[in-house]
Amino acid sequence: MKQDLAKEIVIAVIDCDAEGERMVFASRTESCEKPIVLRHESFSPDVGWFTQSSVEMTRREMVLLRSAMGGKQPSVCVRTSQKIQAEKAQAEQNQPTILQISKMTAVS
Numbered sequence: 001m002k003q004d005l006a007k008e009i010v011i012a013v014i015d016c017d018a019e020g021e022r023m024v025f026a027s028r029t030e031s032c033e034k035p036i037v038l039r040h041e042s043f044s045p046d047v048g049w050f051t052q053s054s055v056e057m058t059r060r061e062m063v064l065l066r067s068a069m070g071g072k073q074p075s076v077c078v079r080t081s082q083k084i085q086a087e088k089a090q091a092e093q094n095q096p097t098i099l100q101i102s103k104m105t106a107v108s
Contacts, residue, residue: 008037016040022049036062060084 007029014023020043028035034056041049057065063084 020044021052034058034061 008026009029010024010026012025014025016022022041022043024037024039024041026037026039028037036057036059037054038057039054040052042052043049
């Protein structure tokens with residue numbers, strides 16, 4: 001079975017406390033729903049680096065995660081955050097208006 005792997009740009013490789021383990025933070029270059037990936041990888045002399053677990057995120061989720069950790073947002077994250085806020089405001093404006101219709105009686 002051939003596995004179709006998305007091309008990606010590695011943003012950071014973070015060594016873990018345990019020897020032979022690392023975290024890889026990457027961005028997929030192909031268009032997909034969740035372009036950000038954080039992988040926990042282990043090293044085996046027989047296999048090389050392999051993924052133990054991974055978390056895929058949307059750009060919005062990445063911005064929210066970074067904000068939750070209290071990190072300073074780079075300009076790309078600030079722009080994404082502003083876009084999220086603008087989309088949220090637009091969605092709130094597009095909410096349907098609820099009309100209350102009173103029972104009307106005919107007068108003869």
